[in-house]
Amino acid sequence: MNTTIINQITILMLMLIVGIILRKKRIVTDEVSKGLSNILMNLTLPFMILYSFNFKFSTDMLQKGIMMLLYSIAIHIILIILSKLVYFKFENSKKSAFKFATVFSNCGFVGFPVTQGIFGNIGVFYTSIFLISFNVFIWSYGVMLFSSESDFKSIKKNLINTPLIFTALGIIIFLFSIKLPSPLLKTLESIGNMTTPISMLIIGAMLADVRLKDVFKGFDVYYLNFVKLIVAPLLVCAMLKILGSDKTLLQICVILVSMPTASLIGVFAEKYDSDKVTASKCVFLTTVLSIITIPIVVSVI
Numbered sequence: 573m574n575t576t577i578i579n580q581i582t583i584l585m586l587m588l589i590v591g592i593i594l595r596k597k598r599i600v601t602d603e604v605s606k607g608l609s610n611i612l613m614n615l616t617l618p619f620m621i622l623y624s625f626n627f628k629f630s631t632d633m634l635q636k637g638i639m640m641l642l643y644s645i646a647i648h649i650i651l652i653i654l655s656k657l658v659y660f661k662f663e664n665s666k667k668s669a670f671k672f673a674t675v676f677s678n679c680g681f682v683g684f685p686v687t688q689g690i691f692g693n694i695g696v697f698y699t700s701i702f703l704i705s706f707n708v709f710i711w712s713y714g715v716m717l718f719s720s721e722s723d724f725k726s727i728k729k730n731l732i733n734t735p736l737i738f739t740a741l742g743i744i745i746f747l748f749s750i751k752l753p754s755p756l757l758k759t760l761e762s763i764g765n766m767t768t769p770i771s772m773l774i775i776g777a778m779l780a781d782v783r784l785k786d787v788f789k790g791f792d793v794y795y796l797n798f799v800k801l802i803v804a805p806l807l808v809c810a811m812l813k814i815l816g817s818d819k820t821l822l823q824i825c826v827i828l829v830s831m832p833t834a835s836l837i838g839v840f841a842e843k844y845d846s847d848k849v850t851a852s853k854c855v856f857l858t859t860v861l862s863i864i865t866i867p868i869v870v871s872v873i
Contacts, residue, residue, distance in 0.1 A: 591776020618738035620764030624696035625742030677831035832858035
């Protein structure tokens with residue numbers, strides 16, 4: 573089993589524990605957590621993404637980038653179909669949460685640090701490409717899962733976000749081989765490196781508010797975790813192997829799919845008055861159990 577992966581996940585979990593402790597001690601309040609989220613989404617993550625595109629243009633990377641985008645689209649479609657098949661008997665409130673939890677992984681808060689730790693900046697580069705279709709799906713299909721109406725005005729507004737804008741800027745920089753000044757690059761790198769610890773503090777603070785006695789109740793949430801953390805990654809792995817995918821792209825895609833549930837599920841559940849308890853349980857258990865399942869899945873691929 574790859575010790576680099578285990579070490580990276582261990583580091584992330586230690587940071588997450590720090591977030592839990594800070595929340596329990598009320599050092600990270602709701603206001604602080606919200607502020608950190610805004611800093612991450614509008615500053616550190618965009619800077620990290622932009623810095624990751626600081627590669628000299630090559631036809632090979634362009635071709636792989638295009639393939640990554642196509643793979644990402646196909647993966648989200650496959651996961652949507654899978655979620656429709658495996659949760660059709662569940663009650664509607666849980667069905668929406670479980671579908672969302674299966675289709676959308678925490679590619680940003682957790683995915684970026686893991687792929688950067690394993691593959692370096694090239695991992696961030698391809699993860700940024702993967703997130704293009706992820707953002708489109710999460711702010712369209714994801715919203716529709718929780719909203720009784722298809723709020724296309726809200727969907728359109730949310731699709732225009734800072735990380736996506738900086739991804740577009742990064743693609744331009746890469747395609748035209750634009751050389752950024754060294755001080756600017758160093759600033760992007762330094763601030764971008766804050767993404768990992770901030771993201772783990774945020775998730776830790778969120779998990780600290782979950783009532784443990786509610787988390788472990790019910791067979792259904794364990795069924796979700798099996799589908800999300802084992803079935804989905806292995807299904808994606810099989811699909812990409814059949815398609816003859818490049819080894820690095822396959823590994824990154826499978827790792828991103830094997831990430832825990834996207835923390836935005838809590839935001840959507842809150843906004844649309846859905847099942848917030850189920851949403852919290854999805855995030856908590858997938859995050860905790862992914863410590864075990866991610867190394868297993870990666871060792872298989």
